Amino acid sequence: MTVRVGVLGATGAVGQRLIQLLEPHSDFEIAALTASESSAGKAYREAAKWRIDAPIPEDVAEIEVGATTPEDVPDDVDLIFSSLPSGVGAEVEPEFCEAGYVVSSNSSNGRMDEDVPLVIPEVNADHLDVLERQREERGWDGALLKNPNCSTITMVPPLAALDEAFGLTDVRVSTLQAVSGAGYDGVTSMEIIDNAIPHIGGEEEKMETESRKLLGGFDGTAIELHGMDVAASCNRIATLDGHLENVWVDTEDDVTVADAEDALRSAEGIDLPSSPDQLIRVFDEPDRPQPRLDRNIEDGMGVAVGGVQETTDGLQFNCLAHNTMRGAAGASVLNGELLAANGYL
Known part of the structure; x- marks a missing residue:
């Protein structure tokens, strides 16, 4: 059965990626697009400044954009994808859930709420069932599911594989994050060309808390954060x-390098259309992975790992993922597939 879907924040960078992934999807049909009041009432091709390196889908281009309210989305839409700014999402997403819509959200608001599942399907699909508690406590007919921050998504699949095999006590991470993670207007050319910016507001806290929730235990009702200590330093560099x-x-x-690489290669995907055949690709070359060469592995949904080395108390490695595919739009679509497969729509 085809699932009718809507996209909140459809004109933004992640919204456009969502449309790119949803339009050819075998199980989803785009039935509603919303954006700001200034875009409402326009055809999508007029409202969106299309920036994806592929043509705007013709059947989507003519859809009339609605305002971002439940009243502007048809009742027969089964699933909502949200790419709203977090401040807007915090206000609007609960309104959709109260109105009976199921929302798969990329927005950062509410990710650490106790009754909101934060999910990477290949890592912690069982956390989805906290939605039962959410519906009971909030009185919603709908539901709210979150995917984590794009930088968190990059490192957590390798961490999950290593934790399962060897147990993790401490994690330290330094990021080199692409400019697209800030949105089209997020970093000016004068800021980033010939430069690197050693601070991304709020990013470090997200990595430090979200990773512990994703790897935490779930007893069927509550999620207990993983006991590992996580410290992050987040940096913006001039990759797209x-x-x-x-x-x-x-x-x-x-742990040895050989054992660690075996554990990483053994990380399993999940039987959903957007999950990659190989979740983690391990490179033997010391200078891989690289953003330009490796961000599109598994159609942008895989995680690349390289440079695995032993340290005094564990390991050092590098990891890479496409931040707007695996880290944002693709993650939301994958979560939407998980919701459908588990009967939450």
């Missing part, structure tokens, strides 16, 4: 797409 991260981990059990 692809977040590259240098990670150091301390492990409970002794």
Whole structure:
């Protein structure tokens, strides 16, 4: 059965990526697009300044954009994808859930709420069932599911594989994040050309908290944060797409490079259309992964790992993922597939 879907914030960078992924999707049909009041009432081709390196889908281009309110979305829409700014999302997303819509959201608001599942399907799909508690406590007919921050998504699949095999006690990460993560107007050319910016507001806290929730235990009702200590330093560099991260981990059990690489390669995907066949690709070359060369592995939904080395108490490695695909739009679509597969629509 085809699932009718809507996109909130459809004219923005992540909204456009969502449309790029949803328009050819075998299970989803785009039925509603929303944006700001200034865009409402216009055809999508007029409202959106299309920036994707592929033509705007013709059937989507003529859809009339609505305002971002439940009243502007048809009742027969089964699933909402949200790419709203967090301040707007915090206000609007609960209104959609109260109105009965199920929302798969990329927005950062509410990710650490106890009754909101924060999910990477290949890592912690079981956390989805906290939605039962959410509906009961909030009185919603709808539901709200979050995917994590794009920098968090990059490192957590490798961390999950290593934690399962060897146990993690401490994580240190330094990021080199692409400019697209800030949105089209987020970083000016005069700021970033011939430069690197050693601060991204709020990013470090997101990595430090979201990773512990994603790897935490779930008893069917509550999620207990993982006990590892996480410290992050986040930096913006002049690449367009692809977040590259240098990670150091301390492990409970002794670990060799060979054992670590076997654990990473053994990380399994999940039986959903957008999940990659190979979740983690491990490179033997010491100078890989690189954003320009490796961000599009598995159609942008894989995670690349390289430079695995032993340290005194564990390992050092580099990891890379496409921040607007695996880290944003693709993650939301994958979560939408998980919701559909588990009967939440």
